[in-house]
Amino acid sequence: MFSDKMDQSTELTSQTEIDSAVVHSVKIQETEDLVFNEKHQIFDIAPRPHVELSGHFLRSFAYFTLKHRSPMMLGEMISFLHDYEPKIMETFGSYAHFDLKRICWSLQLLRDEVQENQEFQLFHGKAPDVEDWNRFISTLDEDRNRWFSSVWLHAECYMYRRIWAIFRRSDLLSSYDYFSQKKIDATTSVVKLMRDVIMGMRGMLRSQEKFQRMLKLSLWSNRCDLSINKQAPDAQFLKLMADYESDLLVDQSADVWRVLTEAWDPVYVDIVCDNAGFELFSDLLLAEYLIETGLALKVRFHVKAIPWFISDVTKQDFLWMLRFLRSHKTAEIAAFGRRLRRYMRDRSFVLCDTCYFWTSPHDCSQMKKRLPCLYVSLSEAALVIFKGDLNYRKLLGDINWDYTAPLIECMRGFFPTSVCALRTIKSDIYCGLPICTVEWLSEDDPQWMRTGKKGVIQVAVMHRLSGDALV
Numbered sequence: 001m002f003s004d005k006m007d008q009s010t011e012l013t014s015q016t017e018i019d020s021a022v023v024h025s026v027k028i029q030e031t032e033d034l035v036f037n038e039k040h041q042i043f044d045i046a047p048r049p050h051v052e053l054s055g056h057f058l059r060s061f062a063y064f065t066l067k068h069r070s071p072m073m074l075g076e077m078i079s080f081l082h083d084y085e086p087k088i089m090e091t092f093g094s095y096a097h098f099d100l101k102r103i104c105w106s107l108q109l110l111r112d113e114v115q116e117n118q119e120f121q122l123f124h125g126k127a128p129d130v131e132d133w134n135r136f137i138s139t140l141d142e143d144r145n146r147w148f149s150s151v152w153l154h155a156e157c158y159m160y161r162r163i164w165a166i167f168r169r170s171d172l173l174s175s176y177d178y179f180s181q182k183k184i185d186a187t188t189s190v191v192k193l194m195r196d197v198i199m200g201m202r203g204m205l206r207s208q209e210k211f212q213r214m215l216k217l218s219l220w221s222n223r224c225d226l227s228i229n230k231q232a233p234d235a236q237f238l239k240l241m242a243d244y245e246s247d248l249l250v251d252q253s254a255d256v257w258r259v260l261t262e263a264w265d266p267v268y269v270d271i272v273c274d275n276a277g278f279e280l281f282s283d284l285l286l287a288e289y290l291i292e293t294g295l296a297l298k299v300r301f302h303v304k305a306i307p308w309f310i311s312d313v314t315k316q317d318f319l320w321m322l323r324f325l326r327s328h329k330t331a332e333i334a335a336f337g338r339r340l341r342r343y344m345r346d347r348s349f350v351l352c353d354t355c356y357f358w359t360s361p362h363d364c365s366q367m368k369k370r371l372p373c374l375y376v377s378l379s380e381a382a383l384v385i386f387k388g389d390l391n392y393r394k395l396l397g398d399i400n401w402d403y404t405a406p407l408i409e410c411m412r413g414f415f416p417t418s419v420c421a422l423r424t425i426k427s428d429i430y431c432g433l434p435i436c437t438v439e440w441l442s443e444d445d446p447q448w449m450r451t452g453k454k455g456v457i458q459v460a461v462m463h464r465l466s467g468d469a470l471v
């Protein structure tokens with residue numbers, strides 16, 4: 001009895017001790033954060049109107065990303081490489097062990113750089129984009145060349161470019177796509193859903209309603225990426241699409257239909273791809289529909305030149321997906337894959353040449369100056385579809401626009417042709433929304449813009465006077 005009481009009181013004491021230790025360490029962390037914020041001029045405010053997003057603003061997703069998400073992603077990468085080492089050594093030989101050791105160490109240093117808000121460093125080596133990146137970094141003002149003080153888009157792109165640089169320095173793993181296994185797993189886990197979607201969408205005739213349905217499939221597939229929403233799409237995705245309608249904040253899909261049906265021949269549609277896996281699958285399905293119904297003569301796909309934001313499609317992923325589909329044991333998937341091969345062979349589908357603009361720090365308003373040939377090439381299309389959140393930020397230049405400002409205005413001169421954005425919202429940057437939308441959504445859930453639940457289909461229409469490309 002006596003010892004029971006003693007046990008209880010010891011337990012209580014130790015629990016109280018634990019509690020106070022926790023409170024103490026939280027306080028230390030808070031103090032450290034305050035000192036850090038003061039030193040690096042991080043203000044406890046939301047992003048100011050009309051300025052670029054950045055880690056300067058404590059009440060922003062940019063700050064949250066740089067403070068928590070980016071270091072966590074780098075940490076997860078290190079653990080993944082540790083766990084996956086035996087498999088990597090199987091493929092690249094046992095010496096890969098030493099490369100991996102150095103890589104993990106460099107990733108750890110990169111993580112420290114972010115957490116300490118160090119200055120951006122120049123790149124070395126002979127990669128085709130080194131000069132452009134270095135010119136960009138060297139011309140940044142002193143108050144814009146660190147992780148938390150730079151434009152958020154620059155800092156995030158810089159991080160993925162640095163990761164690539166770390167691997168490129170390796171002897172054995174210089175061409176290894178460190179995200180590929182995640183992308184493959186994400187694809188193979190949705191095979192059943194892919195079959196259901198093929199069956200549900202197959203043979204859809206040319207009509208405005210069916211086209212809008214296809215466009216929405218492509219939109220909602222953007223909910224799944226591997227950096228924010230790691231969950232696989234719902235098995236009932238097709239059925240649930242009717243419910244998703246209430247999450248669609250802007251629906252200009254009827255205008256997109258008009259752009260295509262009123263376009264001059266030959267009609268090209270360009271898709272600036274976002275994520276591999278279910279999203280790429282849905283984009284291929286949309287592209288097939290465009291070709292089969294004669295809405296387009298050609299669909300051209302733009303992909304990333306290097307592993308990017310974990311799940312973005314690279315050339316390797318695109319070709320892997322085509323092989324995966326056509327060699328699948330499920331008859332419907334294999335048949336879809338064979339149709340895609342036919343489109344690739346007769347050039348109805350074109351995988352565009354590797355282009356480093358999409359993985360550069362530049363936003364789209366600078367394309368005409370930086371890469372005029374890409375701008376001219378886009379202008380040959382009747383429509384270019386930008387998929388996803390990151391591409392949307394690239395269109396808007398990461399500027400905190402009034403959320404009702406028209407898309408065309410926010411693109412600041414980038415207007416090679418009609419531009420359509422299919423974006424599920426995963427960050428605090430918007431345009432073209434109906435009045436009161438943001439206030440009304442934030443009242444219910446202040447974090448709504450980080451979830452990818454809400455979506456927009458927006459289009460800036462170019463009225464061409466003739467079939468000639470206007471540049």
Ligand SMILES: O=P(O)(O)OC[C@H]1O[C@](O)(CO)[C@@H](O)[C@@H]1O
Pocket residue numbers: 065156222225227228274275309387388389390391393424426427
């Ligand atoms: O795949 P998407 O739609 O571009 O979105 C993912 C990305 O969105 C962002 O959260 C915000 O743009 C990135 O940080 C993130 O990795």
